[in-house]
Amino acid sequence: xxxxxxxxxxxxxxxxxxxxxxxxxxxxxxxxxxxxxxxxxxxxxxxxxxxxxxxxxxxxxxxxxxxxxxxxxxxxxxxxxxxxxxxxxxxxxxxxxxxxxxxxxxxxxxxxxxxxxxxxxxxxxxxxxxxxxxxxxxxxxxxxxxxxxxxxxxxxxxxxxxxxxxxxxxxxxxxxxxxxxxxxxxxxxxxxxxxxxxxxxxxxxxxxxxxxxxxxxxxxxxxxxxxxxxxxxxxxxxxxxxxxxxxxxxxxxxxxxxxxxxxxxxxxxxxxxxxxxxxxxxxxxxxxxxxxxxxxxxxxxxxxxxxxxxxxxxxxxxxxxxx
Amino acid sequence: xxxxxxxxxxxxxxxxxxxxxxxxxxxxxxxxxxxxxxxxxxxxxxxxxxxxxxxxxxxxxxxxxxxxxxxxxxxxxxxxxxxxxxxxxxxxxxxxxxxxxxxxxxxxxxxxxxxxxxxxxxxxxxxxxxxxxxxxxxxxxxxxxxxxxxxxxxxxxxxxxxxxxxxxxxxxxxxxxxxxxxxxxxxxxxxxxxxxxxxxxxxxxxxxxxxxxxxxxxxxxxxxxxxxxxxxxxxxxxxxxxxxxxxxxxxxxxxxxxxxxxxxxxxxxxxxxxxxxxxxxxxxxxxxxxxxxxxxxxxxxxxxxxxxxxxxxxxxxxxxxxx
Numbered sequence: 001x002x003x004x005x006x007x008x009x010x011x012x013x014x015x016x017x018x019x020x021x022x023x024x025x026x027x028x029x030x031x032x033x034x035x036x037x038x039x040x041x042x043x044x045x046x047x048x049x050x051x052x053x054x055x056x057x058x059x060x061x062x063x064x065x066x067x068x069x070x071x072x073x074x075x076x077x078x079x080x081x082x083x084x085x086x087x088x089x090x091x092x093x094x095x096x097x098x099x100x101x102x103x104x105x106x107x108x109x110x111x112x113x114x115x116x117x118x119x120x121x122x123x124x125x126x127x128x129x130x131x132x133x134x135x136x137x138x139x140x141x142x143x144x145x146x147x148x149x150x151x152x153x154x155x156x157x158x159x160x161x162x163x164x165x166x167x168x169x170x171x172x173x174x175x176x177x178x179x180x181x182x183x184x185x186x187x188x189x190x191x192x193x194x195x196x197x198x199x200x201x202x203x204x205x206x207x208x209x210x211x212x213x214x215x216x217x218x219x220x221x222x223x224x225x226x227x228x229x230x231x232x233x234x235x236x237x238x239x240x241x242x243x244x245x246x247x248x249x250x251x252x253x254x255x256x257x258x259x260x261x262x263x264x265x266x267x268x269x270x271x272x273x274x275x276x277x278x279x280x281x282x283x284x285x286x287x288x289x290x291x292x293x294x295x296x297x298x299x300x301x302x303x304x305x306x307x308x309x310x311x312x313x314x315x316x317x318x319x320x321x322x323x
Numbered sequence: 324x325x326x327x328x329x330x331x332x333x334x335x336x337x338x339x340x341x342x343x344x345x346x347x348x349x350x351x352x353x354x355x356x357x358x359x360x361x362x363x364x365x366x367x368x369x370x371x372x373x374x375x376x377x378x379x380x381x382x383x384x385x386x387x388x389x390x391x392x393x394x395x396x397x398x399x400x401x402x403x404x405x406x407x408x409x410x411x412x413x414x415x416x417x418x419x420x421x422x423x424x425x426x427x428x429x430x431x432x433x434x435x436x437x438x439x440x441x442x443x444x445x446x447x448x449x450x451x452x453x454x455x456x457x458x459x460x461x462x463x464x465x466x467x468x469x470x471x472x473x474x475x476x477x478x479x480x481x482x483x484x485x486x487x488x489x490x491x492x493x494x495x496x497x498x499x500x501x502x503x504x505x506x507x508x509x510x511x512x513x514x515x516x517x518x519x520x521x522x523x524x525x526x527x528x529x530x531x532x533x534x535x536x537x538x539x540x541x542x543x544x545x546x547x548x549x550x551x552x553x554x555x556x557x558x559x560x561x562x563x564x565x566x567x568x569x570x571x572x573x574x575x576x577x578x579x580x581x582x583x584x585x586x587x588x589x590x591x592x593x594x595x596x597x598x599x600x601x602x603x604x605x606x607x608x609x610x611x612x613x614x615x616x617x618x619x620x621x622x623x624x625x626x627x628x629x630x631x632x633x634x635x636x637x638x639x640x641x642x643x644x645x646x
Binding site for chain 1: 346348350354361363364368371397399403405406409437442444445447449
């Protein structure tokens with residue numbers, strides 16, 4: 001089966017939301033009047049981001065999910081995606097599963113696959129996601145103000161705990177692992193949350209590299225500092241049993257792969273945020289405050305207060321692919 | 324140096340043509356009123372598309388060039404790009420050269436790098452290119468009509484001949500190789516040609532997988548056949564010396580990596596096409612005609628006539644990554 005046959009069979013579907021989809025030199029897209037396009041790319045490599053024998057359905061899901069998470073963090077409505085895929089050989093069963101996982105999530109969010117590339121090579125993926133947001137309404141990293149509350153959606157650290165189990169760093173029970181592995185392999189991007197945070201949040205980022213690292217980007221872009229309350233950080237029951245230990249603390253603060261949204265909002269928006277939490281059935285937890293300048297004498301922008309009121313000594317700052 | 328420092332140093336530049344460039348969860352772009360966006364992605368892998376020790380400046384050039392070629396084939400004006408880059412380790416000298424090659428071509432075409440991804444892994448690249456084209460004016464593959472002329476820009480086969488030399492399949496002199504290698508390593512996308520073909524060409528494709536394969540896409544999308552005149556196929560002086568031999572014939576018809584435009588146009592546009600050739604200082608050569616239906620009893624859509632009037636037996640149909 002040739003490259004073109006593969007594309008046709010597994011990746012070519014009707015794209016009524018595009019002027020032109022898969023099958024020409026480029027796709028043609030019309031952005032609605034008054035909207036701007038939000039666009040982002042993520043690359044996922046076997047061995048770096050996932051195991052080469054990863055379940056293809058889940059990989060299809062995750063490759064789109066991590067990109068949708070970026071659009072969620074902008075408050076953009078997902079519309080279109082491009083998928084570039086390198087495979088060691090054209091494995092039809094794998095492609096069937098992968099595309100099923102990809103399109104299952106795409107359909108949930110109204111995303112149309114309009115183009116991309118397939119080639120032979122070490123298993124790797126690059127997804128480009130495009131969405132629409134009203135002009136000027138996108139949620140940036142740069143709007144946090146001193147005094148703002150800091151919020152996070154859902155719970156933190158489960159994906160990292162599942163990975164730690166796979167790496168033999170912790171021993172979870174079968175049931176515990178299953179619960180955490182779901183977060184690692186099938187993250188649910190907070191697209192609906194991003195949309196309703198427009199006009200409420202002062203800054204938003206998605207937590208992909210770990211809370212401290214990603215909040216750090218907000219702080220840097222906004223020129224502010226932060227104080228976090230470690231006890232307030234929301235965790236699952238499984239992670240709750242590990243939260244006070246070094247590994248658990250690492251998972252919560254720096255684990256990565258959470259794909260929750262971390263956002264700031266003025267204190268006056270607390271009621272609105274609570275209403276959103278109710279409306280979406282999604283926990284939104286206040287975890288700290290934005291402060292002016294840096295938060296300690298070492299020039300660190302973020303401090304974490306423990307339950308006894310002391311400041312935690314933070315050595316971990318999240319996942320950096322080259323650090 | 325961390326991932327974020329690398330991005331900042333080598334890939335973050337002013338992007339006045341974007342609402343928001345590198346540095347947030349997504350870039351924000353405004354498509355001008357009356358325009359639609361043309362968008363395309365290409366993945367380039369060491370070992371498949373280039374040698375791992377390829378000159379990084381030329382690789383930076385080529386990674387953008389192959390994408391610009393796709394926009395050229397749509398008649399779109401390039402505006403923005405995303406670059407995802409996996410590197411075995413953060414090699415500053417390499418990055419400096421690569422980004423210099425990338426931005427050198429980007430600047431020529433007014434392209435702004437607005438986002439992407441960097442990660443550790445086997446050397447690989449994925450570029451997403453975005454451009455603008457007036458609504459409804461894009462040049463598609465599907466408009467070829469029986470009786471139309473078939474044209475190609477520049478010359479064909481030099482890149483494939485250079486590759487054949489590197490693979491030991493042919494022995495070129497130093498000067499010959501240098502001339503051909505330029506085409507392999509530093510293709511010049513025909514962006515200006517694509518823009519002026521709007522309203523003149525009935526269909527366009529860029530020749531990346533070889534003339535027969537790429538023309539084949541036009542024929543399939545348009546539901547027509549083609550007759551090519553082998554003697555008319557434009558080649559460089561170097562390839563001219565090999566054109567009658569099997570290897571040379573293969574390079575011209577099926578070599579790939581040409582990044583010329585192959586297009587069809589009504590006979591009534593011959594004068595306009597000649598004027599464009601003059602205006603751009605770029606040879607545009609009439610190489611055959613579109614015919615209705617398939618062109619031979621075997622159901623093949625394309626036949627190639629040799630100088631003595633016989634039909635060439637075509638076994639090669641271009642580069643397919645999985646064939």
